[in-house]
Amino acid sequence: MPLITQLKGSAFLAFEEKQDWLVDELCTCFGADKSELDFYGSLIYWKNAPAQEIKPFWCSTVYFEPFTLEFQSVSEAAAALKQIQRNWAPYQFTLFRRASLIQDKLPYINLKPRNFPYSVPQTQIGAWTLIDEHTIFASGRTSSFLPCGRIEFVEDHENPPSRAYLKIQEALVHFQAFFGDFPREGQHCFEAGACPGGWTYVLVQLGCSVFAVDRSPLADSLMQNPKVKFLAHDAFTLKCEDIEPVDWVFSDVICYPERLLEWVKMWLARPKVPNMICTIKMQGETNWETIKAFAALPDSRVIHLNYNKHELTWLHKGSAQA
Known part of the structure; x- marks a missing residue:
C-alpha cells in the first residue's frame, strides 16, 4: 500500500540555472537559513516556510501543500497520484526512466512547446518529483497553471531578427x-x-x-x-x-x-x-x-x-x- 505523508512548509522550484539566486532570495527576503533548506535538484524544500503563501521571483512554481508518497511499483505510484487529482506535471532531476514510466501512466498533459499566441489554462495542475526509487515528493496545489510554471514556444529560426x-x-x-x-x-x-x-x-x-x-x-x-x-x-x-x-x-x-x-x-x-x-x-x-x-x-x-x-x-x- 502506498504511504502518503503530509509535510510542513513549501517547496520552491527554481528556474533553470537560477537556483543560487532563489536561495539568496529565500534567505534575504523571506528569512530562510540555508542550513534548513533541502535540495532535490532545482527543487528547494523549506519546512519552515511562512504560513502565508509566498511566490519568490526566481521560482517557477511553488509546491504549496507538499507531501511524500512512498510506493513499491510504477503502477502504484501513478494510481496514488490519480486518486488525488487528474493533472500532474513532472520535474525530474534523477531516475529519469522510472519517472517517465510513471508519467506515462498518468492522464495526458501537453508538455510540448506551444504555438504563439497561447492562452494559459485555468485548471489547477500539480507537480511531482521522484527523489529516490520508491519516493515521490509532490503537491497537488501549486502557484501556476502551467506545467512546473514554465512555458516554451515553437521557435521560428528564420524570420525574427533576434531571439x-x-x-x-x-x-x-x-x-x-x-x-x-x-x-x-x-x-x-x-x-x-x-x-x-x-x-x-x-x-x-x-x-x-x-x-x-x-x-x-x-x-x-x-x-x-x-x-x-x-x-x-x-x-x-x-x-x-x-x-x-x-x-x-x-x-x-x-x-x-x-x-x-x-x-x-x-x-x-x-x-x-x-x-x-x-x-x-x-x-x-x-x-x-x-x-x-x-x-x-x-x-x-x-x-x-x-x-x-x-x-x-x-x-x-x-x-x-x-
Missing part, C-alpha cells in the same frame, strides 16, 4: 493571463530600445503599429515595414508628452533598474496610462529595494520569464486605451 521575440511572446501570454488584455489589430505601440527588432517583429505580426526608438536601426525588413516608424534617439530622453498617445509601451533597454523606475513613473503620471511591459535588467547583485518598488506600483506584476536571463519583467495594466 528576444520569445521573451515578448511569453510576457504577452502572462499579461493576458493576469489582466485579460492582449495587443490587437490597429493598436499603437511605443518601444524603447527596439534594435534589432525582436519585440517589434512580434507586435507587427499581431497587427499593431510600432513607434520604435533606438540609437541603432532595426533589421532592414522592419525598417521597410509600413507599420513601423523608427527614430534614431535615446528613448529615455524623450518625454512622454512628446509621443503621440499609444495603447502599449515596451522597453527592453539595458539600464540600471533605478533609471527604469524613474522612466516608468513618468508614464504612470499621465492622465491616460497605457499598458506597459518592461524588462528589469539586473546590474550585478539583485537590487531588492528597487524590485519591491516596481512590485508595489498599482495594477502591476513583477515576474521572471522562462526566457529571461538575469532579468525580471514588469507588467502594468493601464488605466485607459489611447
Whole structure:
C-alpha cells in the first residue's frame, strides 16, 4: 500500500540555472537559513516556510501543500497520484526512466512547446518529483497553471531578427493571463530600445503599429515595414508628452533598474496610462529595494520569464486605451 505523508512548509522550484539566486532570495527576503533548506535538484524544500503563501521571483512554481508518497511499483505510484487529482506535471532531476514510466501512466498533459499566441489554462495542475526509487515528493496545489510554471514556444529560426521575440511572446501570454488584455489589430505601440527588432517583429505580426526608438536601426525588413516608424534617439530622453498617445509601451533597454523606475513613473503620471511591459535588467547583485518598488506600483506584476536571463519583467495594466 502506498504511504502518503503530509509535510510542513513549501517547496520552491527554481528556474533553470537560477537556483543560487532563489536561495539568496529565500534567505534575504523571506528569512530562510540555508542550513534548513533541502535540495532535490532545482527543487528547494523549506519546512519552515511562512504560513502565508509566498511566490519568490526566481521560482517557477511553488509546491504549496507538499507531501511524500512512498510506493513499491510504477503502477502504484501513478494510481496514488490519480486518486488525488487528474493533472500532474513532472520535474525530474534523477531516475529519469522510472519517472517517465510513471508519467506515462498518468492522464495526458501537453508538455510540448506551444504555438504563439497561447492562452494559459485555468485548471489547477500539480507537480511531482521522484527523489529516490520508491519516493515521490509532490503537491497537488501549486502557484501556476502551467506545467512546473514554465512555458516554451515553437521557435521560428528564420524570420525574427533576434531571439528576444520569445521573451515578448511569453510576457504577452502572462499579461493576458493576469489582466485579460492582449495587443490587437490597429493598436499603437511605443518601444524603447527596439534594435534589432525582436519585440517589434512580434507586435507587427499581431497587427499593431510600432513607434520604435533606438540609437541603432532595426533589421532592414522592419525598417521597410509600413507599420513601423523608427527614430534614431535615446528613448529615455524623450518625454512622454512628446509621443503621440499609444495603447502599449515596451522597453527592453539595458539600464540600471533605478533609471527604469524613474522612466516608468513618468508614464504612470499621465492622465491616460497605457499598458506597459518592461524588462528589469539586473546590474550585478539583485537590487531588492528597487524590485519591491516596481512590485508595489498599482495594477502591476513583477515576474521572471522562462526566457529571461538575469532579468525580471514588469507588467502594468493601464488605466485607459489611447
